[in-house]
Amino acid sequence: MLYRHGDVLIQSIEHLPAGAQERPGTILARGELTGHSHRIQDPATVQLWQLHGEIYIEVTAGLAHLIHEEHKTIPLPKGIYKSWMQREYTPQAIRRVLD
Amino acid sequence: MVLTAQEAHKLILSGHAPEHLTVQGTLSFKGEKRLTHLPAHLTCDVLDVQECPRLKSLPEGLTTGTLLAGYTHLETLPSSLKVKFKLDLEGCTSLICLPQGLKVGSLIVRDCVNLKTLPEHLEVYFLDVSGCSAMEHLPAQAKVLGGHVVLRGCTRLKALPSWLSKVACLDLRGCENLKELPTTLQISGWVDLADTGITHVNDHLQVPLRWKGVPVESRIAFQPETITGQEVLDTDNAELRRVKLERLGYEAFLSEVDAQILDQDTDTGGPRKLLKVQMQGDEDLVALWVICPSTDRNYVIRVPPGMQKAQQAAAWIAGFDDPRLYQPIMET
Numbered sequence: 091m092l093y094r095h096g097d098v099l100i101q102s103i104e105h106l107p108a109g110a111q112e113r114p115g116t117i118l119a120r121g122e123l124t125g126h127s128h129r130i131q132d133p134a135t136v137q138l139w140q141l142h143g144e145i146y147i148e149v150t151a152g153l154a155h156l157i158h159e160e161h162k163t164i165p166l167p168k169g170i171y172k173s174w175m176q177r178e179y180t181p182q183a184i185r186r187v188l189d
Numbered sequence: 190m191v192l193t194a195q196e197a198h199k200l201i202l203s204g205h206a207p208e209h210l211t212v213q214g215t216l217s218f219k220g221e222k223r224l225t226h227l228p229a230h231l232t233c234d235v236l237d238v239q240e241c242p243r244l245k246s247l248p249e250g251l252t253t254g255t256l257l258a259g260y261t262h263l264e265t266l267p268s269s270l271k272v273k274f275k276l277d278l279e280g281c282t283s284l285i286c287l288p289q290g291l292k293v294g295s296l297i298v299r300d301c302v303n304l305k306t307l308p309e310h311l312e313v314y315f316l317d318v319s320g321c322s323a324m325e326h327l328p329a330q331a332k333v334l335g336g337h338v339v340l341r342g343c344t345r346l347k348a349l350p351s352w353l354s355k356v357a358c359l360d361l362r363g364c365e366n367l368k369e370l371p372t373t374l375q376i377s378g379w380v381d382l383a384d385t386g387i388t389h390v391n392d393h394l395q396v397p398l399r400w401k402g403v404p405v406e407s408r409i410a411f412q413p414e415t416i417t418g419q420e421v422l423d424t425d426n427a428e429l430r431r432v433k434l435e436r437l438g439y440e441a442f443l444s445e446v447d448a449q450i451l452d453q454d455t456d457t458g459g460p461r462k463l464l465k466v467q468m469q470g471d472e473d474l475v476a477l478w479v480i481c482p483s484t485d486r487n488y489v490i491r492v493p494p495g496m497q498k499a500q501q502a503a504a505w506i507a508g509f510d511d512p513r514l515y516q517p518i519m520e521t
Contacts (some may be wrong), residue, residue: 094520096481105313107369124428161483162521176506178427179491181472187427187490187506 096155096161097129102169106146113138118145118173124159131155131163148173156168156188194233205395218244237448247287256455259297266291283333287311294338295413307331318343319360320457327353335377340364349374362401370394382410399435403428409436418445421489422474431488451475452499455519458482464489477502483521 091102098119116130116138130136135151147154149168156164175186190207192200195215200206201216202223212233218224224241230250230422237257240243244261254270259279268288276291278284286304287427292312298304300320307318311331318324319341320408327350335355340346341362351373358378361367368386374394382390389411390396398410408415413436421442424430434442442448452463458480466474476491476500492502504515 092515094507094517096483096521099517102501121402121428126402140268164519164521172507176490177508178506179493 093156093164093166094128095128095156095164096158098173099176100156100164100166100171100173101149104170105173106148106170107141110139110141110146113140113145115117119175126159128158128161130166131157138175145173147173171178194489197233301337331459341381360399361387379404400432403432405429405432409433413437423444426492427488431486434489451497452501456482456503458485461499461503463492463496463502466492471512476501477506479503 093100095118116133116136118128121133130147132154135149135154137148137150139146139148147166148170149166150156153169154166156166190209191211191213194212194216197206197210197212197216206228207387208228209230210212210228210232215235215237216233217237219237220240224245224451224468225243226236227248231248232252235257236253238261239257240260242262244263246263246435247267247270249267249269250270251267254273255275256272258276259277260284261281262283263278263283264283266288269412269472270288274293274294275295275297276293277297278301279297280428281298281301282303282305284298284301285446287308288308289308291308294313295488296311296313297314297317297393298321299317302435305323306323307327307328307491309330311328312317312334313334313336314334316333316346317339319339320516322342322344323450324343325345326347329350330384331350331352333353333356333495335357337358338353338356339360343364343413345366346364348376349371351371353371354373355375357376359380360382362381362385366386367443370387370391372391372393376394376396380390380397381402383401390398391409398405398407409432416433416437417429418437421430421433421437425434446466448460448464449467451465456479460480462478464476464478468474474491475493475494475496476489478487478489480487490506496502496505498512501512507515509515
């Protein structure tokens with residue numbers, strides 16, 4: 091299952107990778123200029139994890155809601171997900187989309 | 190009578206709660222279909238009655254630190270209501286007025302689409318009136334004590350009153366009938382002027398400008414004719430690039446940079462085009478032009494120059510080198 095929430099991608103995976111560390115809070119990504127953020131609405135529904143710069147979402151409740159000030163909400167069923175950002179090409183480097 | 194929130198919750202739903210009840214902590218009925226009324230002269234730290242569909246009114250003498258009453262069918266509030274910190278009435282589409290002389294730290298009436306004005310002698314620190322599309326004017330006398338004021342989407346609002354003199358940040362996005370700012374206004378943070386009728390800012394203001402949340406220089410806001418296609422291409426930040434592109438105009442941009450359409454199809458946001466711009470002394474610029482399905486904004490995102498198909502480019506942007514693997518079940 092793959093979801094796109096603006097410039098954030100979320101894909102369901104089988105297991106958390108070994109060595110993932112707990113990540114506090116519920117924010118997946120924050121806009122550099124706007125201060126807006128992609129985040130899980132209710133902290134009680136998830137535990138975030140991180141490993142090598144990647145964020146993993148463990149939805150512990152029946153449903154968690156992925157929200158943002160400007161994007162429609164995506165309901166995520168219970169399970170494990172990997173989250174990453176869109177990328178953009180430049181002649182110098184491939185980088186995450188800056189917003 | 191002083192009760193815990195748990196005790197009070199049970200008693201109120203039983204219909205036998207006495208008047209003059211004092212509750213410690215957060216009294217939450219969020220989404221509770223059985224809640225039809227609250228006892229008079231209720232005092233509590235936080236009262237949450239959001240999304241209670243059968244609650245049509247609030248009792249006399251209600252006193253709270255925070256009152257969360259969004260997405261209810263409240264039409265009015267009692268004049269005796271006292272809320273110290275935050276009064277959140279987001280999405281109360283039946284709300285037609287608020288009590289005169291209301292004083293509260295933060296007032297949120299976002300998307301209260303039937304609210305035509307705010308009460309006289311209102312006194313707040315933070316005010317969020319966004320989406321109040323029926324709001325025709327602000328009160329003649331009121332005070333905002335230096336906080337954020339959000340009037341986003343108040344499309345009928347024609348003027349700001351002189352009492353709005355000191356604010357931290359002012360969001361006027363989409364106030365298309367607003368032509369100027371009061372000369373008495375002082376803004377310590379920023380003002381967002383996107384899609385308003387405002388074409389200049391008084392010299393005395395010297396305030397940072399924003400366009401749909403993105404900090405911009407005044408040239409971008411007020412002299413979009415000076416933006417060139419090359420300037421758009423040279424802008425690193427995708428949000429700032431989007432604003433410049435929008436101010437210049439997509440058609441003007443594409444015609445100016447002589448873009449060739451390599452491929453086009455349709456995704457959740459609408460038509461999607463893979464464009465190529467030949468760059469002097471540099472590799473070709475190949476970019477996907479997409480429309481965000483949530484905001485209808487247009488984005489142009491650069492992809493490796495060898496891309497041939499729009500879907501291939503969208504998949505690459507999402508992190509998939511093999512376009513067959515990019516099959517999102519939901520895009521917002």
